[in-house]
Amino acid sequence: VNNNVVRLTYEAGDGNEIELHYTGSGISIADVTDLEGNEAGTIFQIPVTLDFVSAGAVTDDYTTDAGAAFPGLHYESVSGTLTFAPGETTQIIDVPILSDQDVDPTVDFYIQLSNPTNASLIDDIGQVIIFNDDHSGIPDSLGTEFWVSIPENWVSYDYAAYIEETGAYDPTTSDTPTDYSSGFFLSISSEFGATGVITAPGIAESIEYSVEPGEVTTVRLWDELEPYGYDYRSWEQGPEAVSPYHGLTDQVLPVGVHVTADSEVSVYAMAIQPFTSDGFLVLPTDVLGTNYMLASHDFFRMGRWEYAGNPVGHSAGSQFQVIGIVDNTQVQITPTSSFTRVDYPVVESGDPDYVPEVVQAGQTYTITLNRGDVYSLRADHAGVDFTGTIIDANAPVAVNSGMTCANVPVEFPACDTLVEQMTPTNTWGKEFVVNPLEGRNVDRLRIIALEDETQIQIGSQTIQLDAGQFEVFDLANATRVTSDKPISVVQYSTGSDYTGEFENLRKTIGDPMMILIPPVEQFLEHYVVTSAVHRNDDNYLSLIVPTAAINDLTINGQYVDPGVFEVVDGSDFSAGELYVEDGFYSADAPLPFGITVYGFADYESYGYLGGQTFIPLDANADIQLDPAAEMLVVGDTHYVTATVIDLDTNLPLAGVRVDFEVTGTHPNHFWGRTNSSGEVIVHWSGNLAGTDQIQATALGDTANASADWFGAFPTIEIVSPQFGSEFEHGSTVLITGKVESGSPEARIVSLTMDNDRIATVDALGNFFVTVELPLGTSTFDFEVFNSYGASATTTLSLEGIFESDRDPNEDSLNELASITELYAVTSFDERTDILYADLSIKNTSELPISKPFLLGVRNITDPTVQLLNIAGYWEDGTPYIDLSAQIYNSTLAPGSRTFFNPIEFYAPQRNPFEYEFVLLGGENEPPRFTSIPIINARGGEDYAASVTAVDPDDDSLTFFFVSGPTGMIVENNYDGTASLVWDNVPSAAASFPVKILVRDSRDAETTQSFVVSVVDPSINHAPLIFSQPVTDANAETDYSYTVVANDFDGDPVSYAVSIIRSGDLSATELAGIDGSGKPIVYDPVTGEIAWTPQGADVAQYDVVIDADDGRGGTDTQRYVLYVHPVPGNHPPLFTSAPPETISSDSPFEYYATAIDPDLDDLVFTMPVFPSGALISLDG
Structure with a gap:
């Protein structure tokens, strides 16, 4: 349309008619995967595209939605509207990622598109994957720092390089030498990409490298760092070309190579020579150890290769290297074979008096290594095998071990170089699974014991080895190896001609090489490996995978055919060999598995450990x-x-x-x-x-735990009063709450407060219980169980206080203007310049004023005048005095006034001044219920329940019926009590929600809601005594205790009391009703017990109280009453709290208050005081 592409949809009409609808360009959002990053400021950019240009503007809303990633934890939520201007087809949504260096799983979130204009949605949801790139903390073969050295090969790398450079004839082969590359290489790979630097102490230059994500970078190291590098150009170019490191059989040389990376990489070393190649996994410095035991091989050749009377090769001997990474590292070496320490330049000089030193097997000697130093030892005599040699250092070191050119077995050609980096002995395991190498007749295994009397099971065969001993086996089938103590298992590729016990087998390609087999205990579930030896025809990954996981193993994200695996007898593992091309491989499985890498060519091979963890398996x-x-x-x-x-x-x-x-x-x-x-x-x-x-x-230790699953958990909450509420001590407080069973299938089976059953729980789970609050803090613990056995708890803390101690809270007070001040005696002390005035405040309003009663003084006309006897300051700086103690009862009634109280001013100028009073008085507090509702009504009978409440301001109370069953009413008694009555309760079982209300004379009100259930009249619930007994009395002092019981059916309760002196064999009853003549009198209706014991009554008494509802339901309370002698004098108790800070350069006043348990008159003194302080006799 006008050279623009438009999108149409159609709907079928009648006959051949259709309806076309313009829908505009199509909008799609891309899926994005990116690295989390380590620094703040990471932004993921998510493209949103149109599939063709729109002639008009296109808009679309977007918002992020959580997946496994959560906003605020992994990313920041974003939302907004994208606008595509005419001609634009791409817009970007930026999402901030919360990068860190903490190990997190790889997680995802989504971006939802919606509300397009002039376009339609094609792909409206984009998945964003945050790929974790933080170091896992697992001690594995990935790292950022490595130390490596070049072990001696059969042919010097310098010599091979010379052959390549000049095209000269190679005396060791008949091949054209330029067809292949020789040297010592590092293959560096990374999942996420990395850059780094390679240096060596003796080399001025450095090598900078970079590796792309999922790629391999190969770096050739300096040939001259080969420790025994005899420059074989010397026999063509003259003695001046001799390597500076040509010398002793063993020596310490500064030839270590240091590799660093800015993020984790894996490093494999490759020793490449014509027909003598091998490789090894380079371990990062964070997993190196201090104790090693070597694996090597024996040999039969003596001395070095020669050509035309000139030395052209190295000794084909057992060898190892120790690399220092910390200065002044002391290394103790205990060889298992004797060796001769030879100084080759001296030998070649023809000195007839030179006698080489012989180091005996088992003889420990010590060397010192600094950072970057390498100790190298190569044996030159047949029969020397350093397998079992112990390396023990006082700091972590790296150790290479192997052989310059080994025949495996020794009598079969051809020889090849062997090398592996040793793993610390504390990482050795007790279970191994080994599979034969692909395309080979038979392999060789060496099993090395770390400790004496090690029992080892190889398939069906059992052997015993002592520390440092080893046993050699031919391997033709996948085999499981187990032991009772740590061992090392090394797999060797044999010479091409070796067929083991099998006859008439064809020769195979390849040559000797060695691979450390990872113990099962150190298997990983993820590896990054490389296979990058270009002149090997065949490369393989050897995989030892739990049989349960062979269907889920992936290589570079592709599932491996499970058909390559065969189950290993006697194990939970399957083994398989997988052919691969040169390159980078990421291997993953849901369960830990083992991997090694190897390859073959004609008379050539390489192999190495693919990776493992390096956990200290000997840890306590x-x-x-x-x-x-x-x-x-x-x-x-x-x-x-x-x-x-x-x-x-x-x-x-x-x-x-x-x-x-x-x-x-x-x-x-x-x-x-x-x-x-x-x-x-x-x-x-x-x-x-x-x-x-x-x-x-x-690691051999176990721990146990348990989890109990329930169909549902109950819930419990306290509705009133609030946590920490304050009440006059000794008052009765009604606690109301709500419990739920957790599911319709469950029911509440137990509800307790401080382990005592709460009986009043209505059909909706509302519960009610009363407590008498003592002085101080009381904590009540509630617990509910449902029929599944699940429980829930909550706690309520309440404060019992003296009403006079209630802290005034300015935020809860009202400013009251309807007051008038009255003065009595006024005087001025000319010595101190203090004006005294006896002050009383009259309530001129129509409503009572509640405590606290705080009188502030503002707008003093003379700035030199200061109020002295202040109780504190309000937030606006106004000083105030507290007149609460000058009010009778808890409120100041309309027309009433406070007691006179002195107010004091400091007036140094003695001039007349004026001021204003402002009064903050307590808000009208609502009343609160104190009665527990009766929640059961007997069908066919009358229901009656007593309702009680209290008002903190002593206002008069009126009760109201708000809602409930027809016929239920409230009858007020106008004394703080009422009756809730319901005549002729229906007979049918039912439940009725009820709400009642209590209102004070100033219209503050409180409601109480509960459910009354109609029950079978034959069912009776026994009363429950909930009052706490008074257990102490004093002679010549009145004793009183009123027992209170609740009857949950509303039945009237009568009381019977028995009091007998403890130890009275005649069991003389001392309690009776009024008129009985007994010294202790109780009221059977109210439950009040009264007695005035005398001096002769000092003793212990056993008290038994029965509460009876008249329908056969009873409850009993028992306690011991202690009658003490006439009390003596007891010290008074301060009830006021002094301020902790005062204002400098200002008068200070504090009014101390106290009570006396014996009601004695009190006099205040001040034995310790700062200069100038005074105290009056009344505090």
Whole structure:
């Protein structure tokens, strides 16, 4: 349309008619995956595109939606509107990512498009994946710092380089030497990309490298760093070309190579020579150890190759290297074979008196390494094998071991170089699975023991080895190897001619090489490996995978054909060999598995460990589970955290595999690895009620926990009063709350307060209980159980106070203007310049004024005048005095006035002055119910319940019926009580919500809601005594206790009291009703007990009180009453709190108040005081 593409949709009409609708361009949002990053400011950019240009403006709304990633934790939420101007087809949504260096899982979120204009939505949801790139804390083969050295090869790298440079004839081969590349290489790979630097102490230049994500960078190291590098150009170019490192059999040289990276990389070393190649995994410095035991091989050749009478090769001997990474590292070496320490320049000089030193097997010697130093030892005599040699250092070191050119077995050609970097002995394991190399007749295994009397099972064969001993086996089938103590297992490719015990087998390509086999305990679930030896015809990944996971193994994101695997007898693993091309490989499985890499060409091979964890398996591990016990609702998710530490160091152990075995209601098995904090979290959801037992195992230690699943959890809340509310001590407080069972299928079976049953719980879960509040803080613990056995708790804290101690809170007071001041005696002290005036305040309003009664003084006309006897300051700076103590009862009634109280002013100028009073008085507080409602009504009978309430301001109260069943009314008694009555209750069972209201004379009101249930009249609920007994009395002092019981059916309760002196064998009854003649009198209707004991009555008394509802329901309270002698004098108790700070350069006044338990008159003195302070006799 006018050279513009438009989008149309159609709807079918009648016959051949259709309706066309213009829908505009199509809008699509892309899916984006990017790295989380480590620094603040990371922004993910998500493209939104139109599929063709629009002639008009296009708009579209967008917003982020959480997935596994959460806003505020992983990213910042964004929303808005995109606008495409005419001609534009792309817009970008920027989403800030909350980058950090904490280990997180890879998570995702979504962006939702909506409300397009002049366009239609084609793809309206974009998935954004935040790929975690933080270091996991797992001690594995990935790292940012490495130290490596070049082990001696059969042919010097310098010599091979010379052959390549000149095209000269290679005396060791008949091939054209320029067909291949020789040298010592590092293959560096990274999942996320990295840059780094390679340096060496003796090399002035450095190598800077970069590696792209998912790629491999190969770097050739300096040939002259080969420690025994005899420059074989010397026999063509003269002695001046001899390598400076040509010399001793063993020596310390500064030939270490330092590799650094700005993010984690994996590094593999490749020793490439014509027909003598091998490789090894380079370990990062954070997993290096201090103790190693070597794996090598024996040999039969003596000395070095020669050509035309000239030395052209190295000795084909057993060798190893130790690399220092810390200055002044002391290394003790205990070889398992004797060797001769030869100084080759001296030998070549023909000195007839030179006698080489012999180092005996088992003889320990010490060397010192600085950072970057390399100690190298190569044996030159047949029969020397350094396998089992111990390297022990006082700081971490790296160790290479192998052989310059080994025949495996020694009598079969051809020889090839062997090298692997050794793993620390504390990472050795007890279970291994080994598969034969692809395309080979038979392989060789060496099993090395770390400790004496190690029992080893190889397939069906059992052997015993002592520390440093090894056993050699031919390997033709996948085999499981186990032991009772740590061992090392090394796999060797044999010479091409070797067929083992099998005859008439064809020769195979390849040559000897060695691979360290990872222990099962150190398997990982993710590896990054490389296969980048270009002149090998065949490259393979050897995979040892749990049989349960072979269908889920991926290489570079592609599933591996499970048909390549075969089950390994006697194990839970399957083994397979996978052919691969040269390159980078990322291998993943849901369960930990093992991987090695190798390859073959004609008379050539290489192989190395693909990776593993380097957890110290000998750690004194301790595992703890949190929570140890948990209660959950069916449908919830249970999270369990295991923490693993080393008890010897009290440090967390990272990378440890923790296995969780869940038995019971939800049997399952989980596993995970600890992070850098030694923690791993697993979770599962419960769909059945019952109990799960959890056992976690790590490094030989176990911990147990449990989880109880319930169909639902009950809930409980306190409706009133609020937590921390204050009441006059000794008052009765009604606590109301609400409980719910948690589900329709559950019911409440128990509700307690401080382990005592709460009986009044209506059909909707409203509950009511009363307490008598003592002086001080009282805490009440509530607990509810439902029929599933699940529980919930809550706590209420209340304060019992003297009413005079109630703290005035300015925010809760009202400014009251209807007052008049009255003065009595006024005087002026000329010595102190203080004006005294006896002041009384009259309430001229029509409503009472509640305590606290605070009188502020404002607008004093003389700025030199100051109010002295202040109680404090309001927020606006106004000083005030507290007249609450000058009010009789709790309120100042209309027309009433306070007692006279002195007000004091400091007037240094003695001039007349004026001021204003402002009064803050307490708000009218609403009344509160104190009665527990009767929630049961007997069908066919009358219902009556007493209703009581109190008003904090002593206002008169009126009760009202708000809602409920027809016929229910409230009858007021106008004394703070009322009756809730319902005549002729229906017989049919039913429940009726009821609401009643109490209102004071100033219109403050409170409601009480509950449910009255009609019950079978034959059912009776016994009364419950809830009052707390008074257990102490004094001679010649009146004793009184009123027992109070609630009857939940509203039946009247009568009381019977028995009081007998403890130890009275005749059991003389001392209690009776009025007129009985007994010394102790009780009222059977009110439950009041009264007595004035005398001096002869001092003793203990057993008290039994029965409450009877007249329908067979009773409750009993028992206590011991202690009658004490006539009390003596007791010290008074301060009730006022002094201020902690005062204003400098201002008069200060504090009014002290106290009470006396014996009601004695009090006199105040001040034994310790600052200069100038005075106190009056009344405080």
